Amino acid sequence: xxxxxxxxxxxxxxxxxxxxxxxxxxxxxxxxxxxxxxxxxxxxxxxxxxxxxxxxxxxxxxxxxxxxxxxxxxxxxxxxxxxxxxxxxxxxxxxxxxxxxxxxxxxxxxxxxxxxxxxxxxxxxxxxxxxxxxxxxxxxxxxxxxxxxxxxxxxxxxxxxxxxxxxxxxxxxxxxxxxxxxxxxxxxxxxxxxxxxxxxxxxxxxxxxxxxxxxxxxxxxxxxxxxxxxxxxxxxxxxxxxxxxxxxxxxxxxxxxxxxxxxxxxxxxxxxxxxxxxxxxxxxxxxxxxxxxxxxxxxxxxx
Amino acid sequence: xxxxxxxxxxxxxxxxxxxxxxxxxxxxxxxxxxxxxxxxxxxxxxxxxxxxxxxxxxxxxxxxxxxxxxxxxxxxxxxxxxxxxxxxxxxxxxxxxxxxxxxxxxxxxxxxxxxxxxxxxxxxxxxxxxxxxxxxxxxxxxxxxxxxxxxxxxxxxxxxxxxxxxxxxxxxxxxxxxxxxxxxxxxxxxxxxxxxxxxxxxxxxxxxxxxxxxxxxxxxxxxxxxxxxxxxxxxxxxxxxxxxxxxxxxxxxxxxxxxxxxxxxxxxxxxxxxxxxxxxxxxxxxxxxxxxxxxxxxxxxxxxxxxxxxxxxxxxxxxxxxxxxxxxxxxxxxx
Numbered sequence: 203x204x205x206x207x208x209x210x211x212x213x214x215x216x217x218x219x220x221x222x223x224x225x226x227x228x229x230x231x232x233x234x235x236x237x238x239x240x241x242x243x244x245x246x247x248x249x250x251x252x253x254x255x256x257x258x259x260x261x262x263x264x265x266x267x268x269x270x271x272x273x274x275x276x277x278x279x280x281x282x283x284x285x286x287x288x289x290x291x292x293x294x295x296x297x298x299x300x301x302x303x304x305x306x307x308x309x310x311x312x313x314x315x316x317x318x319x320x321x322x323x324x325x326x327x328x329x330x331x332x333x334x335x336x337x338x339x340x341x342x343x344x345x346x347x348x349x350x351x352x353x354x355x356x357x358x359x360x361x362x363x364x365x366x367x368x369x370x371x372x373x374x375x376x377x378x379x380x381x382x383x384x385x386x387x388x389x390x391x392x393x394x395x396x397x398x399x400x401x402x403x404x405x406x407x408x409x410x411x412x413x414x415x416x417x418x419x420x421x422x423x424x425x426x427x428x429x430x431x432x433x434x435x436x437x438x439x440x441x442x443x444x445x446x447x448x449x450x451x452x453x454x455x456x457x458x459x460x461x462x463x464x465x466x467x468x469x470x471x472x473x474x475x476x477x478x479x480x481x482x483x484x485x486x487x488x489x490x491x492x493x494x495x496x497x498x499x500x501x502x503x504x505x
Numbered sequence: 506x507x508x509x510x511x512x513x514x515x516x517x518x519x520x521x522x523x524x525x526x527x528x529x530x531x532x533x534x535x536x537x538x539x540x541x542x543x544x545x546x547x548x549x550x551x552x553x554x555x556x557x558x559x560x561x562x563x564x565x566x567x568x569x570x571x572x573x574x575x576x577x578x579x580x581x582x583x584x585x586x587x588x589x590x591x592x593x594x595x596x597x598x599x600x601x602x603x604x605x606x607x608x609x610x611x612x613x614x615x616x617x618x619x620x621x622x623x624x625x626x627x628x629x630x631x632x633x634x635x636x637x638x639x640x641x642x643x644x645x646x647x648x649x650x651x652x653x654x655x656x657x658x659x660x661x662x663x664x665x666x667x668x669x670x671x672x673x674x675x676x677x678x679x680x681x682x683x684x685x686x687x688x689x690x691x692x693x694x695x696x697x698x699x700x701x702x703x704x705x706x707x708x709x710x711x712x713x714x715x716x717x718x719x720x721x722x723x724x725x726x727x728x729x730x731x732x733x734x735x736x737x738x739x740x741x742x743x744x745x746x747x748x749x750x751x752x753x754x755x756x757x758x759x760x761x762x763x764x765x766x767x768x769x770x771x772x773x774x775x776x777x778x779x780x781x782x783x784x785x786x787x788x789x790x791x792x793x794x795x796x797x798x799x800x801x802x803x804x805x806x807x808x809x810x811x812x813x814x815x816x817x818x819x820x821x822x823x824x825x826x827x828x829x830x831x832x833x834x835x836x837x838x839x840x
Contacts, residue, residue, distance in 0.1 A: 341584050344585075345584035345585050346583065346584055346585030346606060347583060347584060347585075347605070347606065348584070351584075351585055354585075355585065355762075358762075360585075360587070362584065362585060363581065363584075363585060363586040363587070445571055445581055445586040446571045446572065446573055447536060447569050447570070447571045448569060448570050448571070449569065450569055460572075462709065463541075463544075463572075463705045463706065463709060464544055464545075465733045467713075
């Protein structure tokens with residue numbers, strides 16, 4: 203998943219809503235026919251080479267041996283358990299990052315305090331650190347030779363090479379998405395409405411539920427979608443802490459690798475196609491959210 | 506109404522009849538942490554062992570598998586991947602379980618027959634159909650312009666056997682010396698197109714991605730690729746190679762914790778049984794059992810095999826000289 207291709211596009215602020223009317227096609231904003239055609243051809247060529255062809259390849263490879271093989275590959279017990287584990291990881295990582303992301307963005311956008319820039323840097327850390335290092339951090343902390351290793355072993359608690367480790371790694375790599383999405387949005391909106399609420403006697407929770415959250419709901423949803431996509435697709439960090447036990451600690455991306463390494467190409471691509479479908483679904487949801495956000499902004503302006 | 510009666514009857518049956526039976530017949534799970542190319546071997550073997558164990562004791566055994574480069578797998582067990590048995594590519598990696606984490610006794614290799622290695626293998630070449638580059642001997646590999654696909658000796662056990670086979674044959678060749686062998690091995694890795702982290706990764710690089718002219722690695726892996734790659738490849742057996750001995754062990758500390766010592770030991774012992782050896786041969790490894798080996802004689806090419814003890818003075822020494830940080834491999838590969 204790409205990191206943050208369009209942090210700004212989801213901002214439902216007024217300058218975007220009537221953008222199209224302001225820059226209607228005029229001589230100043232359109233190029234000669236040939237150049238326009240060339241640019242469009244380049245973009246289409248690039249897109250089909252780097253996106254559409256690989257995507258088509260995944261599905262043709264997946265269905266090469268027929269639909270029955272495809273279905274068998276994704277309903278086989280090991281595949282099902284990897285799907286289940288992927289969902290578990292996402293189901294825990296997304297709500298956690300939702301809560302922490304809102305809290306962090308709220309604190310950063312609405313208040314001034316010492317160490318604010320350090321906090322922002324910390325939130326960005328998972329983007330800066332290679333996922334492999336993220337996984338190794340947990341091995342160093344919870345591994346048998348790590349800080350808590352022997353205590354955990356004595357108390358029969360498994361963290362790495364088990365589900366908790368995979369969840370931890372997923373939470374770590376997806377940590378910035380919600381906060382990164384909300385901070386610019388909240389900063390752009392300012393705190394006038396909250397202050398008005400406060401003056402009128404609203405409690406803190408009322409301000410949060412009635413003012414702050416409704417104002418950022420589309421940005422928030424967008425962050426959640428990105429978090430979910432990354433949590434389900436993460437390979438590197440999860441690979442380090444997984445232990446690769448078939449049917450127990452393999453997520454979808456790891457299961458694809460195993461199948462591929464076992465000469466089971468049709469099955470590998472069948473499972474990969476599930477991830478591709480997930481990506482497509484993410485894109486559709488993302489476009490829907492952006493469209494909704496823009497529409498809301500337009501309506502607000504009219505009102 | 507009828508349905509709910511049936512449900513009640515079923516529930517009564519389950520609680521009244523089945524429960525005592527399941528209390529007697531245990532369900533045991535084992536975790537076998539293994540190296541890269543043994544995936545197919547253990548799929549077959551685990552099924553056979555479960556059947557054998559159920560007939561013998563009534564218990565059902567489910568064996569979970571984890572595969573990867575041998576060194577990487579050893580590292581995972583040391584870091585707490587709770588394997589009941591470790592079946593790795595070479596003795597040094599299992600030694601680390603004792604040395605770095607004290608999970609097994611120092612003399613683990615004496616616990617099972619044949620130095621705890623139920624089968625052997627060797628290092629051969631896999632080339633593209635018709636052997637277009639005429640690669641028949643070790644010397645052919647280091648000619649300029651040949652793309653070799655070995656794996657990374659730092660992480661892969663098979664790759665370390667490959668390195669030692671290449672080095673050892675140069676050492677044993679007429680007029681061979683350490684200097685000559687070093688010169689050979691330098692040229693060898695200069696021709697390396699990629700270094701994958703595990704043996705299976707190297708095979709897919711060569712077979713699927715079509716990179717390189719020759720895959721140098723496990724005999725069993727080469728024959729498996731031959732079987733999968735329908736007529737696109739050929740196995741070339743060099744005149745001299747190394748006797749590779751991939752050992753097995755119960756990981757005592759974890760097995761004790763899980764209460765699976767007995768099953769784990771039986772699991773490894775059964776590898777030496779006629780059925781176990783037969784499965785081993787079927788997956789292109791070389792069985793220890795002379796009768797089984799003879800039966801499958803035709804599938805193994807005659808190679809002059811040398812051992813690591815004879816040529817390198819054992820794994821500990823070989824590891825220290827060649828693969829540790831700053832060892833011979835680092836010196837020649839970084840150059």
